[in-house]
Amino acid sequence: MRKNTSRHHGVFWPDFVARSVVDIDFYYLNRIGIKAVMIDLDGTVVVRGGYEVSKQVSKVLKDQELKVYIATNRPKSRDLKNLEAQLSASGVIHPKGLVGKPFAHYYKKSLQILRLRGDQVAMIGDRYIQDIYGANRAGLVTIHVDKLGESANIIDSFISYLESRHSKKIDRHYKPLQ
Secondary structure, three states: EEEOOOOOOOOOOEEEEEEEHOOOHHHHHHHHOEEEEEEEOEOOEOOOOOOOOOOOOHHHHHHHHOEEEEEEOOOOHHHHHHHHOOOOOOEOOOOOOEEEEOOHHHHHHHHHHHOOOOEEEEEEOHHHHHHHHHHHHHOOEEEOOOOOOOOOOOHHHHHHHHHHHHHHHHHHEEEEEE
């Protein structure tokens, strides 16, 4: 996991970057006051639309001490309950009506549900718009991970291309934790 060392920190700049969820230093997050993490599903812990979490990701999330909440725009389903168990999650945060990720209101409402401040919650995700932008606007700590799997369609491919260019642009501003 690497930390943003730049003075520039726009809404599309995460606080931290990591290759994958297994590369996140949850003990460091705990030491800096994080009490819970919200984690995206598609592209972050499962391939888009998938339901199988790798054993490595499951183990990492189970072994760390922070509370884990799934942050998703997916509708409620039995399959989400299975993912919740695989991720050792304390719950799933769904959108209210049409207000889901990336809206700051979704994240602010999540903080009310968790009864925590933004500086006590980290949002982990693979998308700059849905996961980083909204969470930054709501004051959460943000962690960007590389996308799992292939793009689902041409629009997803284009967004992934733009996001990879953004990652390359900002990459030099992130340094390993001390």
